[in-house]
Amino acid sequence: MKAVILCGGxxxxxxxxxxxxxxxxxxxxxxxxLLHQVELLKRYGITEIIMITAYLADVIENYFSDGKKFxxxxxxxx
Numbered sequence: 001m002k003a004v005i006l007c008g009g010x011x012x013x014x015x016x017x018x019x020x021x022x023x024x025x026x027x028x029x030x031x032x033x034l035l036h037q038v039e040l041l042k043r044y045g046i047t048e049i050i051m052i053t054a055y056l057a058d059v060i061e062n063y064f065s066d067g068k069k070f071x072x073x074x075x076x077x078x
Contacts, residue, residue, distance in 0.1 A: 001048070002046065002049070003041050003046045004050045005034070005041075005051050005052070008054030008055055008057070009054075011055075021059060022056040022057075035070075038064070038070050038072060042070065042072050047073060049067060050076070051075075053078055054078060060076075061076055
C-alpha cells in the first residue's frame with residue numbers, strides 16, 4: 001500500500017519556533033512529528049510513502065533518506 005504525506009508548509013503561524021526547521025520536523029515526544037506519521041503508516045501496512053515537500057525540503061530528505069532505516073520506502077516530490 002502507498003501513502004502521500006503533504007509536508008511542505010512554512011509554519012509561519014508558529015513564529016520563531018519554525019524559523020530554521022520545517023514544521024513537520026518539529027519534535028513532539030522526542031522525535032519529529034513526521035516520524036510519528038511514518039511509524040503510524042508502517043504500523044497499518046503502508047510500505048511506500050511519497051512526501052510532498054517544499055520549504056527546507058533538504059532537512060526532511062536528509063533525515064528520512066530512502067526510508068529503509070524506518071522500514072518503508074520513501075520518495076519525494078517538490
